[in-house]
Amino acid sequence: NFMLTQPHSVSESPGKTVTISCTRSSGSIASNYVQWYQQRPGSAPTTVIYEDNQRPSGVPDRFSGSIDSSSNSASLTISGLKTEDEADYYCQSYDSSNQRVFGGGTKLTVL
């Protein structure tokens, strides 16, 4: 099976743009959709990006997702950072048996 590797933490100032990476260890990042979840402290995860780059209704267009085959990675980009964006973010994909594989999570600090 493969692993998804995320940076442990990132930080940026309000109003700026931050990108969180998610690198797949083996197999092509493009072979299975990537989802991104936001989890605020004490709350359940919510979906901010699904199927690589789709935003659920209600998620602001400041959130965007992409994949890069050259680096075999997916990225979550948040522009115009707000303090409310401070949370843990997890990427997730599926293996060949359609079982979920999660990244280790990235703590975003907006300071």
Added chain:
Amino acid sequence: EVQLVESGGGLVQPGGSLRLSCAASGFTFSSYAMSWVRQAPGKGLEWVSTISGGGGSTYYADSVKGRFAISRDNSKNTLSLHMNSLRADDTAVYYCARDGSGSPNWGQGTLVTVSS
């Protein structure tokens, strides 16, 4: 609106059993695979198990294989997780989640604590 509501968590002794349930509404339940995902205190998300829409296919993480059983009742729009031989490292918040096409949805979670 899609809703997933988990129940059944609680305190159980090591070696004990527990059954979690997830009540689904707002979508055609039988058309979607469903999963259980857990999160130990202070840790990341860990996939536990998945069941196909019709219930004929089930998948388990190695950490729970042989101890947990996932099932569903499509007539009642309910997902279940039967947990046996519970260990301290099974302590976690357990979330049910909808798979398949479209935006994944999550429940609010139910806490399972395994301790003597």
